[in-house]
Amino acid sequence: MQMNKIKIVISGPRGRMGREAVKLVEETEEYELVAVVDHKYEGMLLNELDGFNASVPIYTDIEKCFFEKSPDVLIDLTTPEIGKLHTKLALKNGVRPVVGTTGFSQADLQEIERLTDEKGIGAIIAPNFALGAILMMKFSKMAATYFQDVEIIELHHDQKLDAPSGTGLKTAELIASVRDEKQQGHPEEKETLSGARGANYQGIHVHSVRLPGLIAHQEVLFGGDGQTLTIRHDSYNRASFMSGVKLAVDSVMKLNVLVYGLENILE
Ligand SMILES: NC(=O)C1=CN([C@@H]2O[C@H](COP(=O)(O)OP(=O)(O)OC[C@H]3O[C@@H](n4cnc5c(N)ncnc54)[C@H](OP(=O)(O)O)[C@@H]3O)[C@@H](O)[C@H]2O)C=CC1
Numbered sequence: 001m002q003m004n005k006i007k008i009v010i011s012g013p014r015g016r017m018g019r020e021a022v023k024l025v026e027e028t029e030e031y032e033l034v035a036v037v038d039h040k041y042e043g044m045l046l047n048e049l050d051g052f053n054a055s056v057p058i059y060t061d062i063e064k065c066f067f068e069k070s071p072d073v074l075i076d077l078t079t080p081e082i083g084k085l086h087t088k089l090a091l092k093n094g095v096r097p098v099v100g101t102t103g104f105s106q107a108d109l110q111e112i113e114r115l116t117d118e119k120g121i122g123a124i125i126a127p128n129f130a131l132g133a134i135l136m137m138k139f140s141k142m143a144a145t146y147f148q149d150v151e152i153i154e155l156h157h158d159q160k161l162d163a164p165s166g167t168g169l170k171t172a173e174l175i176a177s178v179r180d181e182k183q184q185g186h187p188e189e190k191e192t193l194s195g196a197r198g199a200n201y202q203g204i205h206v207h208s209v210r211l212p213g214l215i216a217h218q219e220v221l222f223g224g225d226g227q228t229l230t231i232r233h234d235s236y237n238r239a240s241f242m243s244g245v246k247l248a249v250d251s252v253m254k255l256n257v258l259v260y261g262l263e264n265i266l267e
């Protein structure tokens, strides 16, 4: 009996994450890569570019791609502005988005949720696909019920466009959901150098480090009476994100709502 494959379009295939996602889709028997979306190379085949084997068309017009290829799922790994646009266009065209792209605001998430509800199809926005990072966030939320004082340090490569990272922000949101807002540090503390205390999400300070040599890392530091607890996760390559991409693609086919964060579907 012939299996119905999940038809997938990847947006941002030449990027650091996009290349890994192309490999994942090619290597997964139940998936079919039907096209890719880029902002250049219209009309070419992906395997005409260095480092690719897949003989699928490259589109620069995502709606034309959806119309001609009727995919089930869009995997978006682009930039904050393009990722938002692609997610909305996917939903408007009945395609289920799996979004790794970060830099979405609360207003963006609300608009996307409104679209999923209107269309009755699922979407997944995952600030981090790495299993260990999802556990780091879950453990941090758990620890925050015992330790109210916490600071987040996220560390990334220096080509990253958004700060704080999607993971840093999501971690702050999860912690804030289980603790009362509080001001940390001395009530009269003053920054003598602007930004010294980092960004502030409901009293949680988030510090963003950008350096060559790094990939994706985060420490969540909790302080209590005479003790600290540090929860740390490190991604040393982009393959670390791919089992989460697969989980998201498989899950989105069964959803009819927006899921923001893989912690909501990880069993
Ligand atoms: N959720 C997760 O687990 C992870 C999320 N990310 C996020 O994924 C996103 C991509 O990261 P990364 O791969 O490192 O970034 P890259 O910069 O390596 O890749 C982005 C790609 O998108 C391309 N692009 C730009 N505009 C368009 C467009 N209009 N249509 C299609 N493609 C376009 C870029 O092309 P060009 O280079 O020519 O501009 C580039 O090839 C980021 O938002 C990052 O934060 C990253 C890692 C893990």
Ligand SMILES: O=C(O)C1=N[C@H](C(=O)O)C[C@H](O)C1
Residues within 6 Å of the ligand: 102, 127, 128, 129, 156, 157, 160, 161, 164, 165, 166, 167, 168, 215, 216, 217
């Ligand atoms: O840009 C990256 O590289 C990453 N982005 C995501 C984020 O903003 O949290 C996930 C991971 O940290 C890598």
